[in-house]
Amino acid sequence: MRPLVDGLVGAVRVNGQAVLCDLGQSGTVPGLRPQTCAQYANSxxxxxxxxxxxxxxxxxxQxxxxxxxxLSAAGGVSGALTYIPVxxxxxxxAVTDNSDLPRTLTVxxxxAIYTCDAGYVGAGPxxxxxxxxxxxxxxxxxAFEAAVGITxxxxxxxxxxxxxxxVGGGLQAVAENDGRVLSQSAVVPYAVSAYLAQIGQxxxxxxxxxxxxxxxxxxxxGHDGGAGDVTFAVSSRSSVPRELTMADLRAIYTCDSNYVGTPGAVGIEPFLPAAGGAGSVRAEWESLVGISDVDVVAGKYWCLHDSLNGNPVGENDGRGLPGDGVVPMxxxxxxxxxxxxxxxxxGLAxxxxxxxxxxxxxxxxxSAAAGRWLVVPTGALGASPGRDLFVGSGSGVCLETEVIQRFGYGVGMGVGVDAGCGDVSRRTL
Structure with a gap:
């Protein structure tokens, strides 16, 4: 959870000023003493x-x-701390994309797998x-041990x-949220937030x-429909950034030499799905970046390709995408x-x-979903800056939904997990 809080520290502003700081950093925080703010790697x-x-x-x-x-008693003071869902x-x-194990299982x-049932894992050793x-x-x-019922x-x-x-004959410890240890026959627990944060770098x-x-x-x-259905994709080994602006993408798809280079000295290679595909990814993407298919077909944009290695680029197909390539998906x-x-x-897209x-x-x-929490002294929530930062869905922290999602966390939690970001109803006994 620390990367999320680091992201919020960098993003949250009140009246245009940064009001959170990281552990080990100090400075004057409006309304607070000029000392180090709280943020701890261990909850x-x-x-x-x-x-x-x-x-x-x-x-x-703070x-x-x-x-x-x-919500156990805190410091001998009833209601001393408020746990605010963020x-x-x-x-x-997690398994490999070519795993022997299915991607859908039951608890x-x-x-059975983690208790070494021979019907699932074979006979030892x-x-x-x-x-x-x-x-x-x-x-x-x-969390995983609790979910599957082992101690x-x-x-x-x-x-x-x-x-x-x-792994490796006992020579390498399995790090948390690291899929590189997996073989085709292995399975490992993984936090959904970490996986998504890693995809987005x-x-x-x-x-x-x-x-x-x-x-x-x-x-x-799942897919965030509010972000629009079509985005761009790059190789996970790409030299192209995974975060771009729409202006960057328009420049790439109109062959701006500052982005794509020149013939014979190509920088970024933009691809399109082949014309006449079953869906509309090509058409929607062309609309987003402000080009027409007529101009594309006529060769107005020298840098665009709808074939790769002699084959038409398939819709929503990232296989074989080169390290300098970009394709809509x-x-x-x-x-x-x-x-x-x-x-x-x-593929690697x-x-x-x-x-x-x-x-x-x-x-x-x-069943394994759980809230993630900011812990704040209850007495600090009645006035600024605590009220502005933490209380309600319109608070400084809760307005940063893009930051929260960027680090892989769900928003709008709902019944059964918590009441949503900014809820201040959970206080220590």
Whole structure:
């Protein structure tokens, strides 16, 4: 959750001024003492240090964050802390895009795999399926163990010999939210937020060939229709940025030499789906970037291609996209291919972000979904800046929905998870 809070620290403004600061940085914060603001990498430590600061009355710590809702008595003061929902996340499983395992399972299936049921993983010691867990202490590990009904004590005690938190013969620890450890026969827990943030390069991309699975009807990733259906895609190994403005894209698709270079010295290669395709991605994209198909067909834009390696570019097909290539793609189609709901033609393509709007969003409201929280002294919420920053859907933090989604968290959580960003009804006992 820390990357999200870092993003909010950089984005939130009140009256045009930054009013949050990061742990270890200091400066004058309007309405607060000129000391370091609260932000802790460990949610338990964050709450504890916040309470210490409140008890001392030093004004040094203004808020903390937490991946868990803890309404137990705080500092001996009833209602001392308010837990304010800021987003929704979930933990699911990941496999490779060519995995031996299906992308849709049940909790019972996952429990059988992680308890080494021979009907699922084969006979040991040469198991045919290899369930992995992130290293001890990982919040993803803890959440996944709870979801599938196993205990960490049993894992550590060797009760499940097929389960490992290392790879490479025990030489490499399995890092949290890192799909690069997966083989075709392996499975590992993954946070939906981390996967989406890695796709958009809000954080370092460690997905490798990992795709997210779903269980018991959950849908980890969906398409944000409010962002429009068509976006651009680039290779995950691309030299082209994954975040561009619409002005950048218009320049690319009108062959501006500052972007695409010149014949014989190409910079970025823009592609279009072949004319006459079954859908309208080509037509919608041409409309977005302000070009006409008549001009494209007539050769007005020398840099545009609708064939690749001698074959027509398929609609919503990212296979073979070169490292300097850009192609339009439907966000809904990409989400369907990622989830296994459609034949997967993504290849190495990842959807881009246009003017800050993401296409793929966290839509998981299944059994493993949970709120993510900002922890604020209740007494700080009645006046500025606390009220302006945290209270209600129109608060400074809650207005940053693009930031929240950019780091892979769901918004508009709804019943069963929490009441939505800015709700201040949850106070410690």
């Amino acid at each position: 338990t430590a964050g709450r504890a240090v916040l309470l210490q600061s409140m008890a001392a009355g030093d004004g040094c710590v 808020f903390a964050w937490s991946s868990a809702l803890d 987003g929704r996340d979930a933990v699911t499983y 019972a299936d996952l429990k 040469a198991y045919t399926v290899h369930p992995l867990l992130p290293q001890a202490g990982s919040s993803v590990r803890t 960490d004590a049993d894992v550590v005690g060797g009760r499940y010999p097929c389960v490992s938190d290392t 809000a954080v370092a991309d460690h997905r490798g060939r990992a795709v997210l699975g779903s269980y018991d009807g959950s849908t980890p990733v 439907s966000g809904a189609a990409y989400a369907a291919q990622l989830s296994g709901g459609a034949i997967d033609h993504r 990842v959807p881009g972000v246009i003017d800050g709007r993401v296409q793929l969003v966290n839509t998981d409201t299944g």
